[in-house]
């Protein structure tokens with residue numbers, strides 16, 4: 084049996100659900116019983132912290148009750164997040180929960196990580212001779228943040244379809260798998276009427292904060308860029324980045340080079356990326372400045388449509404009539420400009 088102290092760190096585990104069930108704690112009680120008021124307060128705190136600090140926050144634990152409240156605050160936060168019903172917020176919350184789990188996971192021993200990876204159906208093997216870990220390449224590609232150099236396949240050792248990883252890597256891959264899982268769950272769950280009623284003030288307050296934040300960032304002028312005129316490929320990459328989805332390196336590269344060709348400088352491009360829930364300023368700035376030539380000897384040019392198709396970043400289901408006559412995303416954008424002037 085997994086200890087309550089562990090479950091409060093990893094409330095998403097099956098063992099956590101089992102604990103709640105075995106102790107006959109009903110959802111109605113969690114939502115309304117004065118006994119669980121602290122869990123409800125922490126649930127709201129998780130969401131506030133997720134939005135303000137991109138982390139659900141740490142609390143101090145003096146007793147078993149503290150751990151129980153922490154554990155129960157997780158399903159509460161998730162139910163409220165569904166009712167807030169804003170994609171940007173949901174992505175941000177999923178990112179914050181996964182980051183919080185990762186902070187604990189990096190301190191865990193390998194057998195624990197292997198057990199957690201099984202829950203996420205990650206095909207991970209441990210060599211009996213060397214104890215080294217490896218993960219099936221499909222699971223690696225699905226979860227690795229390949230936009231970073233050290234995660235690119237080219238920089239990894241591969242044996243018979245398995246990629247060698249360290250326990251630290253496994254913790255990071257679980258983080259990403261958790262983030263994807265929470266994103267899917269939040270997208271597919273409906274707002275519970277009771278939750279909507281009990282937390283109506285917090286739901287309204289957080290929703291309004293999110294809208295204010297969006298207005299503030301959207302009001303920032305970004306060079307001469309008119310996002311409505313962007314070709315479908317660039318719109319798709321930009322919205323995926325801003326939703327915190329795992330965009331492959333080539334997608335990020337194409338977007339930065341494209342925007343730079345439209346005379347947006349590194350700071351202006353950084354502003355667009357800063358709307359992502361998992362924005363890391365230092366790393367993103369480095370990547371952008373490398374492509375724009377600010378810190379490298381080459382100013383890269385954006386790929387044409389044929390290359391975009393080869394890299395799988397031309398969304399064939401979204402191309403329009405103009406795309407059919409265009410050979411380069413830049414030409415698409417320029418034609419849209421000219422069409423408006425006429």
Ligand code: SF4
Pocket residue numbers: 314315316317387388389391392396397398402403406407409410411412415
């Ligand atoms: S056809 Fe070209 S411009 Fe249109 S979406 Fe594909 S890559 Fe972009």
